[in-house]
Amino acid sequence: xxxxxxxxxxxxxxxxxxxxxxxxxxxxxxxxxxxxxxxxxxxxxxxxxxxxxxxxxxxxxxxxxxxxxxxxxxxxxxxxxxxxxxxxxxxxxxxxxxxxxxxxxxxxxxxxxxxxxxxxxxxxxxxxxxxxxxxxxxxxxxxxxxxxxxxxxxxxxxxxxxxxxxxxxxxxxxxxxxxxxxxxxxxxxxxxxxxxxxxxxxxxxxxxxxxxxxxxxxxxxxxxxxxxxxxxxxxxxxxxxxxxxxxxxxxxxxxxxxxxxxxxxxxxxxxxxxxxxxxxxxxxxxxxxxxxxxxxxxxxxxxxxxxxxxxxxxxxxxxxxxxxxxxxxxxxxxxxxxxxxxxxxxxxxxxxxxxxxxxxxxxxxxxxxxxxxxxxxxxxxxxxxxxxxxxxxxxxxxxxxx
Numbered sequence: 254x255x256x257x258x259x260x261x262x263x264x265x266x267x268x269x270x271x272x273x274x275x276x277x278x279x280x281x282x283x284x285x286x287x288x289x290x291x292x293x294x295x296x297x298x299x300x301x302x303x304x305x306x307x308x309x310x311x312x313x314x315x316x317x318x319x320x321x322x323x324x325x326x327x328x329x330x331x332x333x334x335x336x337x338x339x340x341x342x343x344x345x346x347x348x349x350x351x352x353x354x355x356x357x358x359x360x361x362x363x364x365x366x367x368x369x370x371x372x373x374x375x376x377x378x379x380x381x382x383x384x385x386x387x388x389x390x391x392x393x394x395x396x397x398x399x400x401x402x403x404x405x406x407x408x409x410x411x412x413x414x415x416x417x418x419x420x421x422x423x424x425x426x427x428x429x430x431x432x433x434x435x436x437x438x439x440x441x442x443x444x445x446x447x448x449x450x451x452x453x454x455x456x457x458x459x460x461x462x463x464x465x466x467x468x469x470x471x472x473x474x475x476x477x478x479x480x481x482x483x484x485x486x487x488x489x490x491x492x493x494x495x496x497x498x499x500x501x502x503x504x505x506x507x508x509x510x511x512x513x514x515x516x517x518x519x520x521x522x523x524x525x526x527x528x529x530x531x532x533x534x535x536x537x538x539x540x541x542x543x544x545x546x547x548x549x550x551x552x553x554x555x556x557x558x559x560x561x562x563x564x565x566x567x568x569x570x571x572x573x574x575x576x577x578x579x580x581x582x583x584x585x586x587x588x589x590x591x592x593x594x595x596x597x598x599x600x601x602x603x604x605x606x607x608x609x610x611x612x613x614x615x616x617x618x619x620x621x622x623x624x625x626x627x628x629x630x631x632x633x634x635x636x637x638x639x640x641x642x643x644x645x646x647x648x649x650x651x652x653x654x655x
Contacts, residue, residue, distance in 0.1 A: 259580040260553070265295070268560040268573035271323040271332070276566035277305035279580060280332060281573070282320035295320045297332065297346065300580070302569060304639045315353045316344050321381075322366045326403070327373040335367040335378055343367055343378045345403065358399040358408055365468075368431035368439070371475040371524075375452075376401045377439055379428035380413060396427060398441065400452055411455050414448075429468035429485065434477030434501075442469035447482060447499065460504040465494060474526025479543065481529065482506065483520045493518050493534055498543070512548055513539050519574070523563045528586070530570055532558030538572050540584055547593045549584035553577075 269282035279300040296314050301307040313332070318340030324333045332346040341364065346353040356376065365381035379398040398411040413427060430442040439450040446463040450456070463469050467486035473479065480499040486492035493516040497506040508515075509529070517531040522543075532538045536558050541548030556575025563570055563583075570581045584590070594602060614622035640648075 259300075261300075261578045262576060263573050263578035264576060265319075265573075267321060268578070269320045269323045269334070270560050270562045270571050270573055270578075271325055272562055272564035272569060272571070273325050274327055274329045274565050275305075276564040276568045277302055277307065278311075279564075279569070279571050280323050280325065281571075281578060282323060282334070295336075297323065297334070299348075302564075302580070304568075313346055313348070316340055316346060321364055324367065324369045326369055327371065333367060333369055333376055335364040337363045337365075337381070343376060343399075343401070345376075356399075356401045356403075356408070358401070358410065359395075359397065363427075365428065366430045368433050370433040370436045372436055374402060374404055375433070375436055376403055377431050377433070379431065379441060381427045381429065382425060398428065398439075398450070400439070409452065409455075411450070411457070414445075414457065426468070430470045430472075432471050432473040432480070434473055434480075438477065440471050440473060440480065442471040442482065444468055447471055449501070460501070461499060461506060467492075467494075470520065471499075472520065472522040474522060475524040476526065477501075479522065479526030481509070481520060481522050481543075483517055483531075485518075496520055496529070496531055509543075512541050512545065519558050519561045519572075521561045521563050521570075523567055524565050525567075528563060528567060530561045530563055530572075532561050532572055532574070536575060538570070538581070540570060540586070542586055546586075547590050549586070549590040550592055551579075551581050551584075553579055 264284055265282055271280045279302060281298050282295045283298045284295055296312055299311040316334055316336060318336035319338040320334050320336050322335040326333060330348060334344050334346060336342060342359055343356045344353045359378060363382040364378055367376060367378040369376055377400045380396045396413040398413060399408055401408040426444050428441045428443050432440045434440060437452050439452055441448045444463060446459055447461040447469055448457050449460050465484045467484050470483045470485055472481050480501060482497050482499050484494040495508045495510045495515045496513050496517045497508050499506050513531045514533055516533050518534055519532040521530045527543055529543050530538060530540050534557055536554030536556055538551035538558060538561060539548040540551065554575050554577065558572050558574035561572045567583050570583060572579050591602065608626040608628040610624045610626055611621055612624045614620065
C-alpha cells in the first residue's frame with residue numbers, strides 16, 4: 254500500500270479544492286504543465302480515494318480561466334466553479350461528460366469564492382475585487398451579489414453596500430467568502446466583516462465588524478447552527494489571526510486559540526459543525542472537535558498552507574500550500590493525539606508502527622546508526638489499508654512457498 258498522506262506537486266497560487274459528497278473523489282484546480290502567462294486555462298483533476306471503486310484520475314476541461322473556488326453539489330452529479338481570469342464567472346461542470354454551462358450574471362469581475370446551499374438548489378457568488386484604471390487588477394463589473402436557482406434557471410441580483418474608504422476612492426476589494434445558512438440566509442465575509450443576507454427580502458446587516466486590515470473568511474455547518482470565522486491579512490506572510498466561533502444570535506465571537514493556536518492561515522468546518530481543521534504559518538495542520546480537546550497534528554508541509562478541506566463523510570482531509578497537495582486520513586478523534594501521549598506510551602506506539610530503530614554504534618562518528626528489525630506485521634491493520642486482489646494473491650503465494 255502507498256504511504257499516507259498521499260502527496261502531489263501542486264502549483265496554483267490560490268488552491269481550489271473540494272471533496273465529493275460520498276468522499277470518493279477530491280477535485281482540485283490544476284494548471285497544465287505547459288502553463289502560459291495569465292490568463293491560465295486551468296483544468297480540474299478528480300483524484301480517486303482509497304476504499305472507493307474508481308482507481309483512475311479523471312481530468313475535466315471546458316471552463317478555462319483561473320479557478321478560484323470549486324464545490325460539489327450535494328448529489329455529486331455536478332461541480333460548481335468560480336473563475337476570475339480568462340473565463341470569469343460561475344460555471345456548472347457536469348461529471349458525466351456534458352459541456353459546462355455558465356451561470357449568467359457577474360460578467361468580467363474578479364471572484365474570490367462561491368457557495369452552494371445545503372439543498373443544492375442555490376448557488377451564490379459576488380464581486381470580489383477590482384480597481385480603477387491603472388490598477389494591475391483593473392476590470393469592470395458591478396459591485397453585486399448574485400444568487401442563482403440552478404433548478405429553474407432564475408437568479409436574483411443584490412447590490413453590495415458601499416465600502417468604507419477615503420472619499421472619492423474606488424473600492425478594490427469585495428466579498429472574499431460566502432456561506433449559506435439553509436436556502437434563505439447567506440453570510441458573506443469581506444474587508445468590512447461578516448454580513449448576513451435575507452435572500453427573500455434582499456436586506457443585509459453587518460453582524461461582525463472586522464477590526465483588522467484584511468479579509469474575513471466564514472464557514473458554516475449545513476444546519477446553520479455553527480459558524481466560524483478567520484481573518485486573512487490580504488495573503489501577507491508573517492501576519493495571522495486566531496480562529497473564532499460566531500454566535501449568530503448576538504454577533505458575539507469567541508477565539509479558539511486554546512485548541513487551534515493564535516496564528517491560523519486556513520480553516521475548514523465539517524458539514525455537521527463539530528470538526529475543525531486549521532493550518533498555520535509553519536504548515537502544521539490541526540484537527541480537532543470544536544467542543545474541545547487536544548487537536549491532532551498533521552506534519553508534512555514545508556511552508557504556509559493556504560487551503561484545507563474536510564470530506565463530508567469525515568474520512569479525509571486535504572491541505573494545499575507550499576507547492577504540495579497532501580491528502581490525509583482523518584485521525585481517530587476518540588484517541589489521544591500522538592504528541593500528547595506520555596513518554597512510555599509514545600515510544601511503545603512508535604515501536605508498533607515501524608521496524609526502523611536508531612541504536613548505539615561506537616564505530617559511528619555520530620555514535621548512532623539506523624537498524625532494521627524484522628517487521629512482524631500489523632497487530633491491528635490500519636483502517637486506510639484496503640488490499641487489492643493482486644496484493645492478496647501475492648501474499649497468499651508467498652505464504653504457500655516453503
